Amino acid sequence: MSEEHLIFTKVNNPTAFRRSELESVKDTIHLLQGFERLSAIRTEKAEKSILLAKQMKELQLLMNKTKGLFPVLAEHHPAPAVEAKTKKGKAKTPKAKPPVLAKEEQRTLSSGLAALEKQLKDIEGKLNVLS
Amino acid sequence: MDTKPLFIKINEYRDIRDIVHLVKTKVSDIKKTLYDIDALKRQEEEELARWHSSVDEIEKKIDVMTHILHDAGEQP
Numbered sequence: 001m002s003e004e005h006l007i008f009t010k011v012n013n014p015t016a017f018r019r020s021e022l023e024s025v026k027d028t029i030h031l032l033q034g035f036e037r038l039s040a041i042r043t044e045k046a047e048k049s050i051l052l053a054k055q056m057k058e059l060q061l062l063m064n065k066t067k068g069l070f071p072v073l074a075e076h077h078p079a080p081a082v083e084a085k086t087k088k089g090k091a092k093t094p095k096a097k098p099p100v101l102a103k104e105e106q107r108t109l110s111s112g113l114a115a116l117e118k119q120l121k122d123i124e125g126k127l128n129v130l131s
Numbered sequence: 132m133d134t135k136p137l138f139i140k141i142n143e144y145r146d147i148r149d150i151v152h153l154v155k156t157k158v159s160d161i162k163k164t165l166y167d168i169d170a171l172k173r174q175e176e177e178e179l180a181r182w183h184s185s186v187d188e189i190e191k192k193i194d195v196m197t198h199i200l201h202d203a204g205e206q207p
Contacts (some may be wrong), residue, residue: 020196038175045172
């Protein structure tokens with residue numbers, strides 16, 4: 001197209017247009033700065049979460065140590081009562097169960113989550129004995 | 132439940148006491164880390180809120196520009 005045929009249109013408020021354009025670019029830059037800040041916050045949060053998991057594991061180790069040092073009382077007392085009951089009833093059926101449970105336990109211990117589930121069940125069992 | 136007194140060897144008692152002290156320290160460390168995570172979460176939410184208002188501002192300015200361009204196009 002030659003310069004003779006160029007058509008122009010009048011912009012009535014060029015200053016407002018320019019101002020809006022520049023301000024929107026400025027806001028976009030602020031948005032990108034915010035993105036950088038957010039990335040930094042999320043990185044720090046992830047690091048803190050890893051630290052928290054580490055601290056929780058250390059706490060669990062300490063708790064297990066106390067468990068090992070403290071004499072086991074609650075577990076010993078109810079055991080004879082259970083045996084006495086089984087002797088009165090059918091004696092052979094309960095003996096067949098433990099190997100099946102052991103196999104199931106080995107399967108479930110494959111993941112860390114399953115191991116924690118098992119620990120929770122053990123503790124709940126012990127708490128039930130205490131109450 | 133058995134309420135008979137319990138006797139613990141003195142060295143084991145000391146070990147337990149020391150470990151309990153360590154547990155207390157560890158719990159306070161965990162509380163601090165949780166507090167830090169909570170603060171970071173709040174910062175994250177504030178940043179996202181700022182994003183929302185920035186996007187709203189940009190939208191307003193684009194509307195102004197669109198109106199100016201529209202008015203220019205309407206002229207004979």
